[in-house]
Amino acid sequence: xxxxxxxxxxxxxxxxxxxxxxxxxxxxxxxxxxxxxxxxxxxxxxxxxxxxxxxxxxxxxxxxxxxxxxxxxxxxxxxxxxxxxxxxxxxxxxxxxxxxxxxxxxxxxxxxxxxxxxxxxxxxxxxxxxxxxxxxxxxxxxxxxxxxxxxxxxxxxxxxxxxxxxxxxxxxxxxxxxxxxxxxxxxxxxxxxxxxxxxxxxxxxxxxxxxxxxxxxxxxxxxxxxxxxxxxxxxxxxxxxxxxxxxxxxxxxx
Numbered sequence: 001x002x003x004x005x006x007x008x009x010x011x012x013x014x015x016x017x018x019x020x021x022x023x024x025x026x027x028x029x030x031x032x033x034x035x036x037x038x039x040x041x042x043x044x045x046x047x048x049x050x051x052x053x054x055x056x057x058x059x060x061x062x063x064x065x066x067x068x069x070x071x072x073x074x075x076x077x078x079x080x081x082x083x084x085x086x087x088x089x090x091x092x093x094x095x096x097x098x099x100x101x102x103x104x105x106x107x108x109x110x111x112x113x114x115x116x117x118x119x120x121x122x123x124x125x126x127x128x129x130x131x132x133x134x135x136x137x138x139x140x141x142x143x144x145x146x147x148x149x150x151x152x153x154x155x156x157x158x159x160x161x162x163x164x165x166x167x168x169x170x171x172x173x174x175x176x177x178x179x180x181x182x183x184x185x186x187x188x189x190x191x192x193x194x195x196x197x198x199x200x201x202x203x204x205x206x207x208x209x210x211x212x213x214x215x216x217x218x219x220x221x222x223x224x225x226x227x228x229x230x231x232x233x234x235x236x237x238x239x240x241x242x243x244x245x246x247x248x249x250x251x252x253x254x
Contacts, residue, residue, distance in 0.1 A: 039151050040223065046154040050219045053159055054212055061201050062209060075199045077121050082196010083133060084113045084120025085189050088177040093136045097144040102134035109133060135233075138175070139168030143234050152223055160226035 040046060071079075087110040094103035109132075112125040125131040142164050143149075150163025158169065178189045201208060215221045 049154045078195040078199035081120040082193045138171040139165035
């Protein structure tokens with residue numbers, strides 16, 4: 001078991017090195033243009049993917065619209081544990097961005113919640129030690145390195161994205177420090193993180209439902225909200241689209 005666990009990181013090194021080289025090449029050859037407007041040359045395909053995602057959400061994840069009760073303890077527990085297990089990857093990305101302060105804070109948050117917080121079930125780091133999570137990913141790392149946003153994309157299951165964020169998602173999967181865990185622990189951690197994603201959908205169910213099911217054009221609204229929120233996260237800029245009306249801006253999760 002230990003031999004397999006120690007061999008896995010060595011096997012991943014060529015892939016990590018290749019992805020890092022490609023990302024750096026993107027940064028060198030494609031300086032980031034101003035991230036404004038809506039760049040969606042594949043809208044027809046994206047809309048088909050959006051329709052598939054909407055059907056999937058309606059079949060498996062959408063709750064009862066008449067149920068206004070808050071999320072239960074199981075949902076909150078899965079959300080907390082999943083968020084805690086995502087912290088090692090965020091620490092690594094902060095370091096790749098040259099931002100040691102959030103890396104240190106997320107490191108302490110991870111160890112506090114993994115021990116005192118019983119594996120992340122509770123959040124003493126946030127409630128007792130004033131260490132809120134600093135969210136980041138390899139998409140932001142590429143942004144810091146100067147890679148442009150690219151075109152808007154809607155991915156099957158994963159939903160709204162951009163060219164840059166899609167590349168970042170793949171790299172995050174490959175370089176996740178939890179990949180160094182033994183097989184059983186790594187699979188369990190992956191399952192818990194997936195459970196955390198489902199729990200997040202339940203946590204923000206009212207907001208998601210209002211966008212997907214109460215909008216005249218849920219694709220356009222999802223696209224606009226994603227780009228607005230993402231650009232604000234990265235550099236304080238918002239998407240601009242003279243033809244878009246956004247009644248859901250105040251519902252976007254913070």
